[in-house]
Amino acid sequence: MSRQPSSKRHLITLVNPRSPISESYRALRTNIEFSSVDEKTQIIMITSAGPAEGKSTVIGNLAVTYAQNERKVLLIDADMRKPTVHRTYQLTNRYGLSSYLSHQVELQDAIQESELTNLYIMTAGPIPPNPAEMLGSKSMNSLLEALREQFDVILIDAPPVLAVTDAQLLASQSDGVLLVINSGKVKKDIAIKAKESLTRVNARMLGVVLNNVKRKASEEYYYYYYGN
Template identity: 65%
Template sequence: MSRQENKRFLISVADPRSPISEAYRSLRTNIDFSSIDEKIQVILVTSAGPGEGKSTTIGNLAVTYAQSERKVVLIDADMRKPTEHHTFDVSNRIGLSSILSQQSSLDNAIQATNIENLSIITSGPIPPNPAEMMASKRMETLLQDLKNRFDIVLIDSPPLLAVTDAQIISTKVDGVIFVMDQGKVKRDIARKAKSGLDKVGARILGVVLNNIKRQKNEGYYYYYGNS
């Protein structure tokens, strides 16, 4: 199947005036104002399990940040089941795993998207040791380098309860956005996932609830709330 056939729909691009696009802009604003004294620059987006909308959320959030004329880079750190190269229709031949394994320079791995101000670092070839890569000093060095180059660094990680990657990355970022599909995830599962973040001292900026029906024919919307 081609990348184009797998391409994820980004409503912030397709219909920037829609209520859902406005909800993503509200999410961006809430993140901006979530800290008075500290700059929120590196943000991890994760979920308890698969299929809850974290990759769709981070893709649209990246677009809204770029639309506010900030220089944004989106990192696909889900090196087990990467999707962002499909979303933005770019190559995944070189990416995060290539940088961390020293098979590529950062400059070669950063790709432009068709959205102004938005760049992407795809996952790269799937490695045998994603968790070890996330925990490495090279990952910390990479994030520091990106902070010097970009205004906003967004990281898409694997689900919390599937593997340890998200917990590891959460200790290296300024904050975490936790995505939940209200109609899918059970409360005890969500609590278990949040507990995993709490154990490593992660800073949870808020929770995005998606697939909440507003009224008939109004579709879905996203809600952000501090944890």
């Protein structure tokens, strides 16, 4: 039996896998898997319009549901400006994505095992002076192609799409994109602007995760809307 990772971020799919929210994450996973018949959806980027919308919580729980479904999963923290994944899983951030792209470590040294079976983590690594250039480099593209051979599912935690260009660069290298929107925080025009920023780079939009939709006084749900 695998141990649950110690976490500052609340991963409800581990703490309470039978909750309605955990079931919503499993439904999200299923909808992604059936989102396309003809195109492979192996590399999935998750972003948000702005900060503090819950994208890292969404991607953390989604990664758990894939791993629990016996898929070999790699979660990449590609937010090299404000990385958080290493804190969620209580891992070192001494080496990671930036270390590999700057040729400081070999690939196997940039990937860490989590305490959950089937789930592997590539932290962001030390914050570089040129994250956008790194993410848009040929080395990043080659890295993702190499990882396709090693993992069933690759989830990329990207910075907010309206804050920097990083998410647009990553979207063009991914098989699909999920946009996380905080329903109680983000206005409709901002959400539309975020989506348009992704479609301009020909991102394949899998859908939107509408976060913090309150249906009862004490409950929060995550809903998945697919298509454009």
